[in-house]
Amino acid sequence: MAVLQDKVAVVTGGSSGIGLAIARAFRDAGATVFITGRRKEALDEAIAELGEDVTAVVCDSxxxxxxDALYEAVRERAGHVDVVVANAGIGIDAPFGEVTEDQFDALFGVNVKGTVFTVQKALPLLRPGASxxxxxxxxxxxxxxxLEIxxxxxxxxxxxxxxxxxSSGAREFRVNVVSPGMVPTPGLLDLVDAETREQAQRTIPLGRHGKPEEIAAAAVFLASDAASYxxxxxxxxxxxxxQV
Known part of the structure; x- marks a missing residue:
């Protein structure tokens, strides 16, 4: 069902894992999609799967x-943005008492600074009703x-x-968070060992880990007019x- 038909979406960190699943789901729902990643090779692999209708831009959020270069490319090729998914993020195992300044700066640089400016720099291109x-x-x-940091x-x-x-009323957008639990992706598999993942699974009421496609389905809902309020x-x- 093309619930995002004629919408332009930007998905940062879209070359793998949850970001790639969101980009795929947006494409299938009718959106024009731009994805970003820090590694051109990974973006090339993503485009080989997603097709040439999806545009990849090398970008460290x-x-x-x-x-600036990302949104200039969006402006030139699409003229506006309807959906921004600030998904780019990193995880680093930084035990309490052993956290380094480089680890701290990297985590807050990508996950917080990157989120702030991914959104802020999109504002001039957002159409009314953007998500x-x-x-x-x-x-x-x-x-x-x-993983405290x-x-x-x-x-x-x-x-x-x-x-x-x-600020959403004055600027005519909606802003929400999709909050995944433990979803096996390349990044998570590098960060959390098998024993910890198995222990965590036993605490999940549904009895299993999530799938990237399930997180993507939630993102499609938040991006669509079905989530207009x-x-x-x-x-x-x-x-x-x-939750429980």
């Missing part, structure tokens, strides 16, 4: 010049040992959405682990 979606995490309220960045993301929602919300797509 923590670098403002890269974001802004931030990728959060159940870690924002349920941090795992070693990562969790803090995601808590910041959740609060950014709540704060920005106050949903604003400032955190949509948990976590099997219930953060």
């Amino acid at each position: 923590s670098k403002l010049a890269d974001l 802004i979606i931030l990728t959060g995490s159940t870690a924002a309220t349920h941090p795992q040992p070693g 990562y969790a803090a960045t995601k808590a910041a993301v959740h609060h950014l959405a709540r704060g920005w929602a106050h 949903v604003n400032g919300s955190v949509l948990a797509a976590d099997g219930g682990v953060g």
Whole structure:
């Protein structure tokens, strides 16, 4: 069902994992999609799967010049934006007492600074009724040992959405968070060992980990007109682990 027909969507961190699944779902729902990633090789692989109707732009969301180039490409090729998914993010295992300045700067640079300026620099291109979606995490309220700094960045993301929602009326957009639980993706598999993933699975009321496609389905809802009165919300797509 083409619920995003004629909409232009930007998905940062769209070359793999949840971002790639969101880009695929948006494409299938009729949107014109732009994806970003830091590695051209990964973007080339994503485009080989998604097709040439999806545009890839090499972009590090923590670098403002890269974001300027991204939105200039969007302006030239599409002229406006209807959906922004600030999905680019990183995770680093940084145990309490051993956190380095480089780890701190990298996590907050991509996950928080990148989110702030991905959204801020999109504002001039947003059409009335636009949907802004931030990728959060159940870690924002349920941090795992070693991931406290990562969790803090995601808590910041959740609060950014709540704060920005106050501006949504004047600027004619909606802003929400999609908050995944533990979803096996390349990034997660590098970050969380098999034993921890198995232990975490036993705490999930649905009894299993999520799939990228399930998070993408939630993002399609938030991007669509079906969510036209949903604003400032955190949509948990976590099997219930953060809710009960």
